[in-house]
Amino acid sequence: MKAVGQVASGNMLEMYDFMVFGYYAAAIGAAFFPSGNPQAELLLSFATFGAGFLMRPLGALILGAYVDRIGRRKGLIVTLALMSIGTATLALTPGYQRIGLFAPLLILCGRLLQGFSAGVELGSTSVYLAEIATEKTKGFIVAFQSASQQLAVVGAALLGVTLTSCLNTQEMAAWGWRIPLLIGCLIVPVLFFLRRNLKETKSFGATHAPPHFREVVSMLCAEWKIIGTGILTVMMTTTSFYVITAYTPAFGTRVLHLTSRESLTVTLCVGLTNLVLLPCFGALSDRVGRRKLLIAATVIALVSAWPMMNWLVSAPSFGRLLLVELVLAVIYSAYNGAAVVWLTEIVPPRIRTTGFSFAYSLATCLGGFTPTICTWLIQTTGDRSMPGAWLSLAALCGLVAACIARPYAERAQNT
Secondary structure, rough: OOOHHHHHHHHHHHHHHHHHHHOOHHHHHHHHHOOOOHHHHHHHHHHHHHHHOOOHHHHHHHHHHHHHOOOOOHHHHHHHHHHHHHHHHHHHEEEEHHHOEEEEHHHHHHHHHHHHHHHHHHHHHHHHHHHOOOOHHHHHHHHHHHHHHHHHHHHHHHHHHHHHHOHHHHHHHHOOOOOHHHHHHHHHHHHHHHOOOOOHHHHHHHHOOOOHHHHHHHHHHHHHHHHHHHHHHHHHHHHHHHHOOHHHHHHHHHHOOHHHHHHHHHHHHHHHHHHHHHHHHHHHHHHOOHHHHHHHHHHHHHHHHHHHHHHHHHOHHHHHHHHHHHHHHHHHHHHHHHHHHHHHHHOOHHHHHHHHHHHHHHHHHOOOOHHHHHHHHHHOOOOOOOOHHHHHHHHHHHHHHHOOOOOOOHHHHOO
């Protein structure tokens, strides 16, 4: 379990940075994209948030092929280094009022660098955990990758609740939102220390001829059906995750007109729920099988997401938001507890990091824009329950993927 903590710690930092940006999207929008229109500022801020996801496929392809060649351990250190530069850029860039257009450009560059690094960070972490686990504990061990993200959600939300209690609205908008980003910078040296002591996995050590970049690209093209299935699988994961975490503070305050503290408290409860349940559902997938859990979670999401969201917006309150988000958190935990390890099992071992990361990254190019898409859908339709419709569409993608996917070992056995 020591290695699990060492690996998951860097993944936690990646998600911490993403969550902080999402939580303080309104303040970041006002600081770097001032327009006099709060909705336009929020939309531009979320668009910048989502822009990082567009770099993920490139990072997955380039860094993924690099990791499949040099090893899992070295790859985890490289991604952490790139991620830390992006974090520092977001934390230290002066606002628009001081440096003009350079401010939003630097913020965009920081997000793009974070996205490039994140393109393979999650894949490297998941593959490393899958390769050090036994067959009977693989779901449980790999679930700690997602659990580490929830720890980041909890930490960022708890810090947000504390800051909103200690600082007034003007102070938070002026400089308070930078504090969580600066804290992220301060924990980077600790994570470098933890990761440098990792050992290489036995599975990679047994690979005597790691693939070259050209071979990796060729294999990805040959396995396009698997990559497509992976994309559908991850759509449900990324969409549901961002609906219940990064989007909740803005949805609660700007759409439902609740207080910032109430919205962040809900996000904190969601993170704690996921933190506890993800390893439990990961272990359950080891016992009952991944496919059964994936199908059950997506079917429940399909029949409940839209009605629950309609119920919430019909009479918004802290209690209703908390209840809806917690139900969605249970659905997410059930699905993700099986989905991440399932993706490591359907991708060919020789390009496991690249294949996993590329499929995941392509899905997040759409799913990662969930806060932006939900904001736009609500503005366009005037229907505040549209996040439920978007989540239902993602659940349909996950259901289709669960029905058609097969593990690589099973396919190889039948050929």
